[in-house]
Every structure is written in C-alpha cells, then in structure tokens.
Amino acid sequence: MRHKIKILAAAGLAMMLTGVSVLAFSEVSVLMQAVSGKVAIRLEEFTVERGKEVSWKENPVVLPGDRLSKIARIFNRGEECYIRAAVVFTDEKKSGNSLSQKNLTGISDDWIWKGEYCYYKKILPKGGKTDFFQGIQIPSEWKEGEDDDNHWNARVKVDAVQAEYFYPDFSSEDPWGLEKQGVEIQKSPKEEPVDQTADQEPVILKIQQKMQGFSVETDEFFRKMETFLPGRAQTGSVTFENRTKDSREVFMRAEILEENEFLKELEVTIEKRLKDRTELLYQGTLLADQLENYQSIGKIPGEESSTLEFKITLPQEADNRYAAQQGKIKFWFTTDVSGKETPVPAVKTGDTVWRWGVAAALTLLGSLTVVGGILWKRYKKW
Known part of the structure; x- marks a missing residue:
C-alpha cells in the first residue's frame, strides 16, 4: 500500500497583478508555522x-x-x-x-x-x-x-x-x-490540540534587472502547515524567477523563532530543481545552529527559473512529549550577501552541513478510564 503524503504548498502570491504594489527587497523571508495533532x-x-x-x-x-x-x-x-x-x-x-x-x-x-x-x-x-x-x-x-x-x-x-x-x-x-x-x-498531554489546514498559494520570488534581491509586494510571507501526526509528511516549494540576462546566485539561512525540542524531531529533505535536473542538497534532521549564516543554493541562469523543494516529515517514532504543540521557523533568501555573513558554498549530495526544517508535532494512541487518557508511541516503516 502506498503511503499517503499530505501536500503543503509553501506560500506566497504571484506578483505583477494589476493594482498590486511591487517593491524591491534585498532579503525576503518565509515564516512557517506547524502544529501537532492529538488523539483525544x-x-x-x-x-x-x-x-x-x-x-x-x-x-x-x-x-x-x-x-x-x-x-x-x-x-x-x-x-x-x-x-x-x-x-x-x-x-x-x-x-x-x-x-x-x-x-x-x-x-x-x-x-x-x-x-x-x-x-x-x-x-x-x-x-x-x-x-x-x-x-x-x-x-x-x-x-x-x-x-x-x-x-x-x-x-x-x-x-x-x-x-x-x-x-x-x-x-x-x-x-x-x-x-x-x-x-x-x-x-496524554493536557494541552489542547490545534487543528490547522495548509495554505496552498505558491511562493514566487522574482529577480529583476538592476536590482539586488527580489521584486515582491512584501518582504515576509506567512504560511501555515497542516497539523502533523507521527508519520505524516508535507511538501512545499519556493520558486525563483531570474528575469535578468545574467546568472544570479541565491542564498538561504534559517532563523528559529520558537526554539524547543519539538522542532528537532523533524526530518527534512531539500532538493533544487532546475529544468529537468533535480539536485539533492540536504537530507537529515534540524540543527538550527548550523544555519545561522547564509548558504548558497546555487546559481540561476539568466531568464530561467529554479525551484527549491522541501519535504518535512514527523518520524513515526516521535512520542507524546511533543503532542499539541507548535513551532515557528523563518527562512531567509537573498541574492546579495555583501555586508552580511560569509556564505557557505553550496552543499553537494552526501554532505551533512545543512540542517534546516519547520516545526511539527505528533500523537498517537490514547487510553482513558471514564475520564483521562494515556498515549503511546507507535513505530512505522516507510
């Protein structure tokens, strides 16, 4: 039986719509919020x-x-x-x-x-x-x-x-x-779960001629992820459109806003897609201290677009210490690192330098006698 994967399209609005104010920002962020479910x-x-x-x-x-x-x-x-x-x-x-x-x-x-x-x-x-x-x-x-x-x-x-x-x-x-x-x-934890559905709009960041950064209507996008349960995976993407004739390099860093053990339970896969080619950038867990500086995610050729795709999974073995919680992490993107932290070269497949992810949560099994509950942790092979 194929495992069902919930889809999360990670944020945004297509620009250049009539009446929309489009500005230039050297840095643009995507703030992600994830919450955990609960058996109740x-x-x-x-x-x-x-x-x-x-x-x-x-x-x-x-x-x-x-x-x-x-x-x-x-x-x-x-x-x-x-x-x-x-x-x-x-x-x-x-x-x-x-x-x-x-x-x-x-x-x-x-x-x-x-x-x-x-x-x-x-x-x-x-x-x-x-x-x-x-x-x-x-x-x-x-x-x-x-x-x-x-x-x-x-x-x-x-x-x-x-x-x-x-x-x-x-x-x-x-x-x-x-x-x-x-x-x-x-x-079972006493905290009440939050029922959250995923935002579906894509994030599109446009690179224009004579401009460092991106042309968008806001410098921060906020997107929610669907409520996590153990074993549930969600995917999202950010698309970069290079409207110039020259190649431009894009950099990324992550900032955890609500640091807790809950965030570290996530498993993250990051891939970059350019035309028909897909490159694995990172596969592992979230270690925020290694994402404080900008990381290069590669160059985008002139008049081309590239998509950064990620999959975030709450492991099946995650236990109930993290049920009914939430976490936030902000991903920053820029095409100009002058005056900022020294960028780290793009990571190749098999390297373990990158560590990034978005909040998540869990729950599984509850037990009660008239009133009250007990939850258990369940294991699953993919």
Missing part, C-alpha cells in the same frame, strides 16, 4: 429512565434477572482514530457471583472481541461518537439473599490510536500489534 477521546455514561436518556447515576438497585440500562458512549475530540474498550468488574463481598464481558448487552456488529478487549472495526471520525454497550444483564440464576447489599463496579477503559498510517488486522488475536511491537505506554 472522551467516555461518558448514560442510562434510560422512562424512555429518556439521562446521565448515569451511581449505585442503582438491581435484582436477579434485571437488565440494567448503562450506556458507554465514546466521543472523539481529536484526530481520526481507531478505538478499543474493556470492562473490569469487581464486587465488594467476593460472593462468587461475578459479572464479565458476557453480561454486556447491546454491542453492535461494528465491534469484535479479542481477548479482554473489544475492538471497534471502523474509523471514528473527528467529532464522531459511538456506543460500546447499552446495558448489563444480571444473571437470573442469582439468588436473593446471597448478595444482599453487595456492590459491583464496572470499570470501563478505552484506548485510541490515530487512524492515519495505522493498519489494524482484525483477523489477528492482537489486531493492533501492540504485543509484537512492544509499545511504550505514555500519559
């Missing part, structure tokens, strides 16, 4: 009284043979996800009359039991909800008197894993493959 589920319990659904009330009185109305409903407040649920029954008197998953009623065919867990076979969409069970059947063979004043607890636990890049096998006894992968369980 909520479990609520209800009961039916006189034909009306109301919130669950603790300690109802039951008799042998009764069907107790108890609805376990799961709400998705985060990214699309798969869920699974389990119920643990306990009683105070330890009388030997115990309840189990066999006493649960109203479980639809969308669920399948595998061991102690019941797996929901469909993807639970953003804002979606589903019921785990509708009630609990009290065995009719129980005798009054044996369990007078006994108290049973039904503890419902729900886990969730992001649906994207995750492929459960419901024919297996371990549909999520947790035992095989040795997944590490982690607590």
Whole structure:
C-alpha cells in the first residue's frame, strides 16, 4: 500500500497583478508555522429512565434477572482514530457471583472481541461518537439473599490510536500489534490540540534587472502547515524567477523563532530543481545552529527559473512529549550577501552541513478510564 503524503504548498502570491504594489527587497523571508495533532477521546455514561436518556447515576438497585440500562458512549475530540474498550468488574463481598464481558448487552456488529478487549472495526471520525454497550444483564440464576447489599463496579477503559498510517488486522488475536511491537505506554498531554489546514498559494520570488534581491509586494510571507501526526509528511516549494540576462546566485539561512525540542524531531529533505535536473542538497534532521549564516543554493541562469523543494516529515517514532504543540521557523533568501555573513558554498549530495526544517508535532494512541487518557508511541516503516 502506498503511503499517503499530505501536500503543503509553501506560500506566497504571484506578483505583477494589476493594482498590486511591487517593491524591491534585498532579503525576503518565509515564516512557517506547524502544529501537532492529538488523539483525544472522551467516555461518558448514560442510562434510560422512562424512555429518556439521562446521565448515569451511581449505585442503582438491581435484582436477579434485571437488565440494567448503562450506556458507554465514546466521543472523539481529536484526530481520526481507531478505538478499543474493556470492562473490569469487581464486587465488594467476593460472593462468587461475578459479572464479565458476557453480561454486556447491546454491542453492535461494528465491534469484535479479542481477548479482554473489544475492538471497534471502523474509523471514528473527528467529532464522531459511538456506543460500546447499552446495558448489563444480571444473571437470573442469582439468588436473593446471597448478595444482599453487595456492590459491583464496572470499570470501563478505552484506548485510541490515530487512524492515519495505522493498519489494524482484525483477523489477528492482537489486531493492533501492540504485543509484537512492544509499545511504550505514555500519559496524554493536557494541552489542547490545534487543528490547522495548509495554505496552498505558491511562493514566487522574482529577480529583476538592476536590482539586488527580489521584486515582491512584501518582504515576509506567512504560511501555515497542516497539523502533523507521527508519520505524516508535507511538501512545499519556493520558486525563483531570474528575469535578468545574467546568472544570479541565491542564498538561504534559517532563523528559529520558537526554539524547543519539538522542532528537532523533524526530518527534512531539500532538493533544487532546475529544468529537468533535480539536485539533492540536504537530507537529515534540524540543527538550527548550523544555519545561522547564509548558504548558497546555487546559481540561476539568466531568464530561467529554479525551484527549491522541501519535504518535512514527523518520524513515526516521535512520542507524546511533543503532542499539541507548535513551532515557528523563518527562512531567509537573498541574492546579495555583501555586508552580511560569509556564505557557505553550496552543499553537494552526501554532505551533512545543512540542517534546516519547520516545526511539527505528533500523537498517537490514547487510553482513558471514564475520564483521562494515556498515549503511546507507535513505530512505522516507510
């Protein structure tokens, strides 16, 4: 199965439109903002009284043979996800009359039991909800008197894993493959996730005759990236149009505005495309201290255009320490480095000098018992 890649077109407006003020700037920047997603589920319990659904009330009185109305409903407040649920029954008197998953009623065919867990076979969409069970059947063979004043607890636990890049096998006894992968369980962060969509306009920087720098309507472009999840990759580009007859060299540097460990989790690939030729400039992780000075990304022949393409990936193994966060990085471009830092020669394939990237984030698997959650980190091979 081919992995889906989300596309991010990294910013900008085509210039020379009627009524647009076009100015000359020696330096132009592209400010990128990326945010992380989060698996966020909520479990609520209800009961039916006189034909009306109301919130669950603790300690109802039951008799042998009764069907107790108890609805376990799961709400998705985060990214699309798969869920699974389990119920643990306990009683105070330890009388030997115990309840189990066999006493649960109203479980639809969308669920399948595998061991102690019941797996929901469909993807639970953003804002979606589903019921785990509708009630609990009290065995009719129980005798009054044996369990007078006994108290049973039904503890419902729900886990969730992001649906994207995750492929459960419901024919297996371990549909999520947790035992095989040795997944590490982690607590869910309290921060609320930010749902962000990508800006689609391209960035086009034009080089004009008798001008150092670029002719554009603004010296800074701001663009948002789609919300990241582990394993998600996004691509973007900046196009340079040389309107002169002579070749011009372009330089780039990066400035991190919100430095944190979160930014360092990204993997970045940078390529330069000129006509039919594509050159790999860098492939690796983000190390901001090596991008403080301008780096040459090569010369653009007269009356030609060149495109700088990048792919930013949040690794599958990124864990929940970085969930529901955001980061910003600014990329600067110029055709004139006089009076600025000494430029570094263009990097060739295989070198490891370049280090640049844009913020990102993650999340994966959540678990909760009525209220609260635990997330895990998941591994994926591309």
